[in-house]
Amino acid sequence: MFSKRNAPSARDSGFDVLQHEMAGEAAAALGRIGGKMETALAALRAHDAGEDQTQPRDVLLKAAARATWMFFVQRESLGLRDQRPVIAHHQIPREVLLRLGAS
Numbered sequence: 001m002f003s004k005r006n007a008p009s010a011r012d013s014g015f016d017v018l019q020h021e022m023a024g025e026a027a028a029a030l031g032r033i034g035g036k037m038e039t040a041l042a043a044l045r046a047h048d049a050g051e052d053q054t055q056p057r058d059v060l061l062k063a064a065a066r067a068t069w070m071f072f073v074q075r076e077s078l079g080l081r082d083q084r085p086v087i088a089h090h091q092i093p094r095e096v097l098l099r100l101g102a103s
Contacts, residue, residue, distance in 0.1 A: 065099035
């Protein structure tokens with residue numbers, strides 16, 4: 001959706017409008033995937049803290065690694081190749097990163 005402030009004007013080409021829409025969709029997809037990663041990491045942390053033991057830890061670890069991998073792939077597809085700020089911000093455990101092949 002366009003807000004009034006960043007909506008394409010009548011003089012913008014169809015290509016400009018399309019690029020704007022694609023950028024919005026890419027950002028929305030990144031947000032959705034980031035939310036899934038945050039949820040998976042939170043479930044792993046809750047298990048480790050003894051708050052929620054309903055699922056086996058290995059299942060939660062695998063889910064966190066998969067969600068993190070998907071988030072990294074989406075970021076890289078947008079040209080955001082440095083994952084270090086994400087790792088620091090979300091405090092992604094080393095154990096999750098090792099599942100991705102990182103060290």
